Amino acid sequence: MPVNTEKWKQITEELGSRVTLVAVSKTKPVEDIQDLYNLGQRDFGENYVQELVGKQALLPHDIRWHFIGHLQSNKVKDIVSFVHLIQGVDSIKLLKEVQKQAAKAGKVVSVLLQVHIAQEETKFGLDNEELAEMSQRYSEFPAVRFKGLMGMASNTPDSQKVEQEFSRLKSLFDLYASSAKDNWQITHLSMGMSGDYQTAIKQGSNMVRIGSLLFGERNYLK
Numbered sequence: 001m002p003v004n005t006e007k008w009k010q011i012t013e014e015l016g017s018r019v020t021l022v023a024v025s026k027t028k029p030v031e032d033i034q035d036l037y038n039l040g041q042r043d044f045g046e047n048y049v050q051e052l053v054g055k056q057a058l059l060p061h062d063i064r065w066h067f068i069g070h071l072q073s074n075k076v077k078d079i080v081s082f083v084h085l086i087q088g089v090d091s092i093k094l095l096k097e098v099q100k101q102a103a104k105a106g107k108v109v110s111v112l113l114q115v116h117i118a119q120e121e122t123k124f125g126l127d128n129e130e131l132a133e134m135s136q137r138y139s140e141f142p143a144v145r146f147k148g149l150m151g152m153a154s155n156t157p158d159s160q161k162v163e164q165e166f167s168r169l170k171s172l173f174d175l176y177a178s179s180a181k182d183n184w185q186i187t188h189l190s191m192g193m194s195g196d197y198q199t200a201i202k203q204g205s206n207m208v209r210i211g212s213l214l215f216g217e218r219n220y221l222k
């Protein structure tokens with residue numbers, strides 16, 4: 001199935017300039033990415049390091065690559081040289097590794113902190129205490145720029161529940177955005193996917209990660 005360029009146009013118009021669209025291209029071929037690139041899309045999201053590294057080498061170098069979802073610490077070194085935004089950092093261990101590899105590469109790497117907002121769905125994401133800890137310790141990680149929060153709502157038809165989860169993340173975002181200093185600059189709120197991006201925007205999202213609406217359903221579960 002080819003990429004849905006009409007849908008891309010519709011969504012980019014709907015989002016306007018206030019909400020960034022990250023086109024999630026995981027499992028999809030480079031031709032599909034190139035098609036959206038040709039229309040003007042520049043932010044793409046992947047969540048498998050091997051796949052991301054392979055695609056990055058083949059595609060235009062002004063693409064802004066977002067690593068989305070859980071990142072294994074031992075893979076950080078493979079993407080640190082080119083990644084635009086790591087969404088999201090979900091442990092101190094990963095944060096330490098990003099700091100280490102970024103410093104080694106002489107770079108400052110931008111990250112979003114992934115917050116656990118869904119019920120049971122995934123084990124990844126920081127709880128309130130861990131998030132608070134990072135907000136205290138940001139200065140220990142000078143090669144990291146803390147740019148915002150990211151979260152995934154429960155995968156449920158219960159839209160009220162999804163709304164509540166997004167609303168909770170927005171409250172945390174407002175809290176941490178208000179304490180900007182040095183490399184702690186919380187301005188991005190990444191929430192919303194194909195099934196719930198409109199709800200997320202109503203709750204204050206300014207970055208959505210959309211895959212299947214643009215590229216079609218993925219053939220295998222990833």
Ligand SMILES: *Cc1c(COP(=O)(O)O)cnc(C)c1O
Nearest residue numbers: 024068069193194209210211212
């Ligand atoms: C796959 C994925 C998306 C996109 O999901 P769709 O439902 O296809 O839009 C968004 N965020 C993360 C973290 C993902 O892994």
